[in-house]
Amino acid sequence: MYVIKNQLAFIAHPRVASRATKRAFLAAGAVRHASHHKIDERQVREVLGRHGIVCCSVRNMFDVVVSWYHNCNPDELKSRIEFPAFVKQIINEPERHRYFSTSQYFYGLPYCNRVFRYETLQQDVNQALQDIGKPPFQLEVVGQSNRKPYQEYYNNTTRRMIENRWGRDLEQTGYEF
Secondary structure, three states, X not given: OEEEOOOEEEEOOOOOOHHHHHHHHHHOOOEEOOOOOOOOHHHHHHHHHOXXXXXXXXXXXXXXXXXXXXXXXXXXXXXXOOHHHXXXXXXXXXXXXXXXXXXXXOOOHHHOOEEEEHHHHHXXXXXXXXXXXXXXXXXXXXXXXXXXXXXXXXXXXXXXXXXXXXXXXXXXXXOOO
């Protein structure tokens, strides 16, 4: 979690352009208050009490899982674990994949009064910066891939597994398969 002078608090989630967003907010004077999956509730209340912005970025969970599959499995391991086995592993053994160990992936949503969508992140970040009197920031592209569309990774079983495990995230963020 990163905070800009009690005006804006950003709750970061892995694989949701959090590095690029964090860099924008650090350039605007943010200070780190907590790491992934930790929220400084006192700081959030202070930002909200000052009518500031508490935000996080969200992405379709189906896409997040594919992104994580590619980023946590180096090329030599991909031949050892196929995507369906990976989905079963993150659901049945979440301790092996620390970012999937919480009951909700976007655990910070209940604290947010603004949500940045992955698809409109540049505009969302710049609007938040403008709202607190900071100049716009050109987000850098970090870790962009040229992989096939996420839908092509799933079969009916793996799709249902993601819907069952992260249905609350999908519902709260408005994403569908």
